[in-house]
Amino acid sequence: MERSGHRLNVTLDPEHAARLAQLAERTHVQEGTLARSLLSMAIEEADPDARNIAAVLDGIPGAYEHAMQNLERARAGETIPLDEL
Numbered sequence: 557m558e559r560s561g562h563r564l565n566v567t568l569d570p571e572h573a574a575r576l577a578q579l580a581e582r583t584h585v586q587e588g589t590l591a592r593s594l595l596s597m598a599i600e601e602a603d604p605d606a607r608n609i610a611a612v613l614d615g616i617p618g619a620y621e622h623a624m625q626n627l628e629r630a631r632a633g634e635t636i637p638l639d640e641l
Contacts, residue, residue, distance in 0.1 A: 566591070 580587040613619055
């Protein structure tokens with residue numbers, strides 16, 4: 557049986573979670589339904605230009621540090637080869 561979508565878990569900071577809850581309550585829909593719709597709209601409107609993607613990535617708190625930490629882990633051999641997953 558083919559899956560119709562892809563599951564993605566997203567953690568919101570308290571401020572955004574509260575805003576989502578307020579929006580869901582005002583629109584009388586489940587938070588997950590509203591979040592899925594908002595995320596889909598944002599993805600559709602995202603500019604694929606590499607300069608803009610870099611700006612989005614730069615706006616993620618701790619993303620660079622996390623990437624560097626994982627690079628070091630990979631260099632230390634703390635990874636699993638893709639064919640073993």
